[in-house]
Amino acid sequence: MAFDFEKIKNDFPILDQKIYNKQLIYFDNAATSQTPLQVIEAEANVYKTYNSNIHRGVHCLSNKCTEAFEDVRKRTAKFLNARNNFEIIFTKGATESINLVAFSFVNTFLNKGDEIIISEMEHHSNIVPWQLMKQYKGIALKIIPVNEQGELNIEAFQNLLSPKTKLLAITHISNALGTINPIKKLIDIAHNNGTKVLIDGAQAVQHIKVDVQELDCDFYVFSGHKLYGPTGTGVLFGKEDLLNSMIPYQGGGEMIQTVSFEKTTFNELPYKFEAGTPNYAGIIGLGAAIDYINEIGLDNITAYENELHKYAESQLLTIPGLRIIGTAKHKTSVTSFLVDNIHPYDMGMMLDKIGIAVRTGHHCAQPIMDKFKIPGTVRASFAFYNSKDEIDSFVSGVRKVKQMFA
Amino acid sequence: MAFDFEKIKNDFPILDQKIYNKQLIYFDNAATSQTPLQVIEAEANVYKTYNSNIHRGVHCLSNKCTEAFEDVRKRTAKFLNARNNFEIIFTKGATESINLVAFSFVNTFLNKGDEIIISEMEHHSNIVPWQLMKQYKGIALKIIPVNEQGELNIEAFQNLLSPKTKLLAITHISNALGTINPIKKLIDIAHNNGTKVLIDGAQAVQHIKVDVQELDCDFYVFSGHKLYGPTGTGVLFGKEDLLNSMIPYQGGGEMIQTVSFEKTTFNELPYKFEAGTPNYAGIIGLGAAIDYINEIGLDNITAYENELHKYAESQLLTIPGLRIIGTAKHKTSVTSFLVDNIHPYDMGMMLDKIGIAVRTGHHCAQPIMDKFKIPGTVRASFAFYNSKDEIDSFVSGVRKVKQMFA
Amino acid sequence: MEINDIQEDIIEEFSGFDDWMDKYSYLIELGNDLDGFDEKNRLDQNLIEGCQSKVWLNAELTNGKVIFTADSDAIIVKGIVALLVRVWSNHTPQEILDNDLYFIDRIGLKDHLTPTRSNGLVSMVKQMKLYALAFSAKN
Amino acid sequence: MEINDIQEDIIEEFSGFDDWMDKYSYLIELGNDLDGFDEKNRLDQNLIEGCQSKVWLNAELTNGKVIFTADSDAIIVKGIVALLVRVWSNHTPQEILDNDLYFIDRIGLKDHLTPTRSNGLVSMVKQMKLYALAFSAKN
Numbered sequence A, B: 001m002a003f004d005f006e007k008i009k010n011d012f013p014i015l016d017q018k019i020y021n022k023q024l025i026y027f028d029n030a031a032t033s034q035t036p037l038q039v040i041e042a043e044a045n046v047y048k049t050y051n052s053n054i055h056r057g058v059h060c061l062s063n064k065c066t067e068a069f070e071d072v073r074k075r076t077a078k079f080l081n082a083r084n085n086f087e088i089i090f091t092k093g094a095t096e097s098i099n100l101v102a103f104s105f106v107n108t109f110l111n112k113g114d115e116i117i118i119s120e121m122e123h124h125s126n127i128v129p130w131q132l133m134k135q136y137k138g139i140a141l142k143i144i145p146v147n148e149q150g151e152l153n154i155e156a157f158q159n160l161l162s163p164k165t166k167l168l169a170i171t172h173i174s175n176a177l178g179t180i181n182p183i184k185k186l187i188d189i190a191h192n193n194g195t196k197v198l199i200d201g202a203q204a205v206q207h208i209k210v211d212v213q214e215l216d217c218d219f220y221v222f223s224g225h226k227l228y229g230p231t232g233t234g235v236l237f238g239k240e241d242l243l244n245s246m247i248p249y250q251g252g253g254e255m256i257q258t259v260s261f262e263k264t265t266f267n268e269l270p271y272k273f274e275a276g277t278p279n280y281a282g283i284i285g286l287g288a289a290i291d292y293i294n295e296i297g298l299d300n301i302t303a304y305e306n307e308l309h310k311y312a313e314s315q316l317l318t319i320p321g322l323r324i325i326g327t328a329k330h331k332t333s334v335t336s337f338l339v340d341n342i343h344p345y346d347m348g349m350m351l352d353k354i355g356i357a358v359r360t361g362h363h364c365a366q367p368i369m370d371k372f373k374i375p376g377t378v379r380a381s382f383a384f385y386n387s388k389d390e391i392d393s394f395v396s397g398v399r400k401v402k403q404m405f406a
Numbered sequence C, D: 001m002e003i004n005d006i007q008e009d010i011i012e013e014f015s016g017f018d019d020w021m022d023k024y025s026y027l028i029e030l031g032n033d034l035d036g037f038d039e040k041n042r043l044d045q046n047l048i049e050g051c052q053s054k055v056w057l058n059a060e061l062t063n064g065k066v067i068f069t070a071d072s073d074a075i076i077v078k079g080i081v082a083l084l085v086r087v088w089s090n091h092t093p094q095e096i097l098d099n100d101l102y103f104i105d106r107i108g109l110k111d112h113l114t115p116t117r118s119n120g121l122v123s124m125v126k127q128m129k130l131y132a133l134a135f136s137a138k139n
């Protein structure tokens, strides 16, 4: 392993605690990742030393705070390999990023009857915003089906495309199944049809290197709190020309050039899409999270997490009656499963009692649960601070619970 | 003075620093207030001990985090004296709260040609969202004029009302002038006309006690970062029946009951308006800020700040050629001024060099600057941690700068 | 037996468990043993859909007493459902309305009855009271 | 004089100030002394509207050299404007295009030329280069 596991454990004091007298094992990373001390301190340090409302201030603290905030924009652009810093819009989370595009892209470019494609495995945050636009604007929503393994049906996708298809909005990695979608391929197919593409990277940026120029996606979104950063932070990457053409989303301070009751002109990118005082302390924390990840190295993280994930699935499968939901060829870090005759809620409740935090239920992806005709799953999701030892305890925990229900 | 000033100073380590070798004097509180250690620690403590995505989790940390988050909702409801906890919607700031109402209220209740009234002294965040709706929805925007002192013309307001007036959106306290508007009176007049009322309390909740039941306002909004809380947090209070009738704003996780491609049903209040993972760590910090204020006592704060504010204005007015912009009878905590022949930017720059942080420019309230035919003002705004000594240094600073420009 | 006597009995029963596992084993047992939910009552109108698990609740008034029958798809929830039925079923609407449910706290299962749990139990308790109210109004 | 000789001169002049006040007094003096901005050039097209202050910039090509004249409504900004004009005015478009503006950093006024300052100065520098480019293309 290329990184210092002991040091990493020290960066996350939350992991070193007992739950009902059992050592905590945190396998709910896909819901939110834990936050290293470096991030907690970067954010606290804002409030302790230079907190001040950013932009337009002439005094020293305000300049310092503005520079720290804008510097995170640069580091985020670099993290995604965006061409321009101003293609990075800060939001409060992936959900808001998608809502922003849903409102501004659809209202700028789509007419009644135009079509948007999503998939059957999307998170509610990449379904409902489009459903709302369907209602408000009369656009149509098409759905790419998923096979038994939890993989997209690419042929079906190609058949859904029409001259009216203006956008494909699709997840990079499924939060419920762990499937890594072949997004480069999907983007190419979509672009050949003149269709723009939004990638929901909420479950991707923390696991694999993303290069928006190489992918050539039009929009890419993620949440800070799943990338070891603070809650209330999110990112929207958008291509310059699209963002420039799009009407603004929210109105307020920051996003204007001049305001009068007769005529208001909007600010340039990125400010046009950042109405109101941003969560600058949170964003500065997100910057520290990106630095933290870069220091460990995303490649190292990917390799280690893949190892964990493979190990977990192989060990789980030794339990009779356990079946893994989502068996795509390309998967990462998320393992959803069910044990015969045990309701996922019961499994989650009992694992909690032995210190193991997993998520249960539909994972905000009801359509794919309905498709698989299951009420939900038990989901264990891993991060680089987890270990094989923890997986061993987890697997024996699942066995124990199974016995109790026998 | 009823509170312990020395203790308070210790709670704000940021204030104890030197800028260019001069003791910092922070008079930019209307842009953002400083954050006491109690708030910084409450937020850090989330990440250090129980951080976990809230709602729907079955495990221990998730329950703990959810309860802490929902408890802040109760304390916020109490802070504003809202009838029900679920009338408190958490947002990322006052700007977002206003945008939410602009979108959801207008799209639910207004038709083309219906009217909304705002005033000439609004912050851009209470102007642009309505201008956007004007554009998208064809509603009309009427403006209450302001007199030379910076007070609303109530008679003119009454004349603007018509059967088509569906909403009055008005600031409680002006961020540029310091005027305290007679909102109880405005609300009564509006209600007599069947007009609903949104109050922008971004500059009010930190200075005076607000009771939404007594005011009987329909919506009340504020930002956490101006109330000694974290950035990226905000509140929308709305009356139950209105919020229930209104269409949702953003779509995503949390705000739904069930999702399918055929039919999605929305969650009940307050969740219907809280799409995506909320800034729960920030909101828990906001809860600590509310506790902090309650402990000092808002009445004590009001009394002390009024004293500071009166003292500051009386001292400033001893400087020849200095004129105060905004001389309303009811004012608080904000003093905007200009000195003959000195551009506000120059004044701000030079004050900064002697350690004094003030804001200069149009304060995101261009229309009122245009009305007064000035490019902007120098604005000193006070908080309970400021002192008369600081005001003395500030006034002598202004004198010094004036001499340099003589 | 009076409602509160039943509550006391349950508290007594649970006082013997010193660890979580024993308590939950007992809940599972209670869940497994709960029957009497008539399939003809498995109707949408009797369904309380929590986000995590489902609860079915049926109520009838027989000889002035409310007879509750209930079910859940999750066994631990079903165990708690069994306890709730045991406590309140077979009492008059007024007795139910007047009763204060305290055993849940005392046996350390409060966690399961917080509004944010969305396992259907909070709604179930509300619904039971509403039935009692409806039946008492009818009387 | 070569552009960089002027930059060196300015750095030399500022090296004598040991505190902020002296430096800013000098900037104010420079601002007050700057004239030569012809009122007929106070046109919208010459206006660079910062959020905090305004800058007017006019450029003409005379005998192959760019003549900049400029003004600002804020005196400290005007002082910096005076320095920028002194450095780049009266040079050929190519000399301006090739030049690297370093004196601002060296005299400790970098803060005033960050994009977030919105006092018009960053845009002014960009605009001066653009004029030079436009004039060099014409030649």
Ligand SMILES: Cc1ncc(COP(=O)(O)O)c(C=O)c1O
Pocket: A030, A031, A093, A094, A095, A096, A123, A125, A126, A171, A173, A174, A175, A200, A202, A203, A223, A225, A364, B253, B276, B277, B278
């Ligand atoms: C794939 C995916 N998209 C979007 C989201 C929404 O993220 P957030 O709740 O942080 O806005 C999530 C979070 O669960 C997710 O997993």
Ligand SMILES: Cc1ncc(COP(=O)(O)O)c(C=O)c1O
Pocket: A253, A276, A277, A278, B030, B031, B093, B094, B095, B096, B123, B125, B126, B171, B173, B174, B175, B200, B202, B203, B223, B225, B364
């Ligand atoms: C009166 C008023 N309204 C609204 C706002 C917007 O607040 P925020 O930028 O925190 O969303 C402000 C902040 O300056 C304000 O002073």
